[in-house]
Amino acid sequence: MIYLKSPNEIAIMKRNGAILKKCFETIGEILEAGVKKKEIDDEVERIIAGEKAQPAFKGFHGYPAATCISVNEEVVHGIPNGRVFEEGDICGIDIGVFKDGYYADAARTFAIGRISQVKQKLLDVTMMSLEKGIEQVKPGNRLSDISHAVESWVRKNGFSVVKTLVGHGIGQRMHEEPQVPNFGPPGQGPELQEGLVIAIEPMVNTGKSDVYTLADGWTVVTADHSDSAHFEDTVAVTANGPEILTR
Numbered sequence: 001m002i003y004l005k006s007p008n009e010i011a012i013m014k015r016n017g018a019i020l021k022k023c024f025e026t027i028g029e030i031l032e033a034g035v036k037k038k039e040i041d042d043e044v045e046r047i048i049a050g051e052k053a054q055p056a057f058k059g060f061h062g063y064p065a066a067t068c069i070s071v072n073e074e075v076v077h078g079i080p081n082g083r084v085f086e087e088g089d090i091c092g093i094d095i096g097v098f099k100d101g102y103y104a105d106a107a108r109t110f111a112i113g114r115i116s117q118v119k120q121k122l123l124d125v126t127m128m129s130l131e132k133g134i135e136q137v138k139p140g141n142r143l144s145d146i147s148h149a150v151e152s153w154v155r156k157n158g159f160s161v162v163k164t165l166v167g168h169g170i171g172q173r174m175h176e177e178p179q180v181p182n183f184g185p186p187g188q189g190p191e192l193q194e195g196l197v198i199a200i201e202p203m204v205n206t207g208k209s210d211v212y213t214l215a216d217g218w219t220v221v222t223a224d225h226s227d228s229a230h231f232e233d234t235v236a237v238t239a240n241g242p243e244i245l246t247r
């Protein structure tokens with residue numbers, strides 16, 4: 001069941017998206033070599049509490065923190081612990097908020113100091129693959145037009161998309177239908193209708209596509225230990241095309 005949102009519901013989600021934007025702006029100011037994962041998570045939790053919102057991930061299926069922080073070969077769902085960021089790391093941070101009955105979800109991958117050329121290319125390609133997906137968000141297109149645009153850009157640039165984890169509809173639940181894969185042929189799946197709100201979230205590896213979950217039950221890493229990046233925005237379908245709610 002796909003729940004289309006009214007303009008009023010989308011406005012609430014956009015206010016929640018603005019909280020995420022604030023979190024990422026602050027992270028950009030404080031994230032550097034020597035800082036611990038947990039310190040970033042604590043700061044995000046303070047910001048979200050200050051906005052009288054709730055960190056959506058905390059307690060979700062028992063998840064222990066407000067953020068997921070995934071470094072280098074970690075793809076997603078890295079747990080904020082005492083790990084210290086080092087010069088040359090890349091660091092994916094995923095945050096969800098809940099307020100006034102609705103969720104918003106977004107992720108950014110940051111560079112710690114100077115990073116390698118291949119890591120920089122990975123960030124650029126992953127960020128642009130999200131843009132390519134968002135460009136397809138308009139009434140009349142099919143869902144898999146987004147998927148195809150993301151994968152095409154990534155493959156063209158010599159990297160691979162993760163296939164076992166996908167984007168999702170979002171609204172009064174964090175994960176709603178439809179699933180939004182980052183791969184596949186165009187022209188399939190439901191037609192995009194005004195009021196559909198989805199989280200588009202390419203996860204891109206410099207090596208092969210395969211991933212597995214560590215013994216902590218959460219952290220997803222690349223099977224070949226290549227580097228991985230993740231960007232995500234919550235996007236609404238409007239008559240005029242995509243409205244990004246988390247920037």
Ligand code: MG
Pocket residue numbers: 105106167168199201232
């Ligand atoms: Mg998500």
